[in-house]
Amino acid sequence: MFILHCTLFNSFILYRKLNPNIKITFSKFLQTLAEEWIASATEHHDPENLPSSSSTAVGRAPHHDRPYRLSGDIAIHQLERISQSGKSKYPQKRCRVCKTRGKRRDTSYICKLCRVPLCKSHCFSIYHTKQKY
Numbered sequence: 095m096f097i098l099h100c101t102l103f104n105s106f107i108l109y110r111k112l113n114p115n116i117k118i119t120f121s122k123f124l125q126t127l128a129e130e131w132i133a134s135a136t137e138h139h140d141p142e143n144l145p146s147s148s149s150t151a152v153g154r155a156p157h158h159d160r161p162y163r164l165s166g167d168i169a170i171h172q173l174e175r176i177s178q179s180g181k182s183k184y185p186q187k188r189c190r191v192c193k194t195r196g197k198r199r200d201t202s203y204i205c206k207l208c209r210v211p212l213c214k215s216h217c218f219s220i221y222h223t224k225q226k227y
């Protein structure tokens with residue numbers, strides 16, 4: 095604290111030298127300094143509109159296919175188990191491909207990237223390789 099005080103006092107001396115016309119006491123100087131700090135701190139730490147951190151939670155599947163669905167790089171798509179939600183221990187959702195094809199089939203996997211439920215094997219690759227699935 096003493097060292098900090100010295101540093102502040104030194105800058106106060108400097109401030110007085112640089113601004114000889116401004117009559118300011120050391121405590122007033124400290125107050126001004128503190129206010130500036132607070133002002134700059136709040137300036138730089140605006141609460142940003144961060145996207146809600148619910149990206150891992152399985153909400154409603156997106157209605158439209160993601161543009162990177164057919165990125166050609168299937169390696170960036172990964173299946174993950176649908177996270178447990180509420181009471182169901184093994185949550186399942188209707189596979190997007192099967193649903194489009196008029197089949198009723200549930201899967202407990204979704205594409206981590208697309209957030210779309212897909213059967214573990216073939217539907218997954220169909221969804222990511224075929225324009226029409």
Ligand SMILES: [Zn+2]
Pocket residue numbers: 163171172205206207208209222
């Ligand atoms: Zn995907």
Ligand SMILES: [Zn+2]
Pocket residue numbers: 189190191192193199212213217
């Ligand atoms: Zn399927």
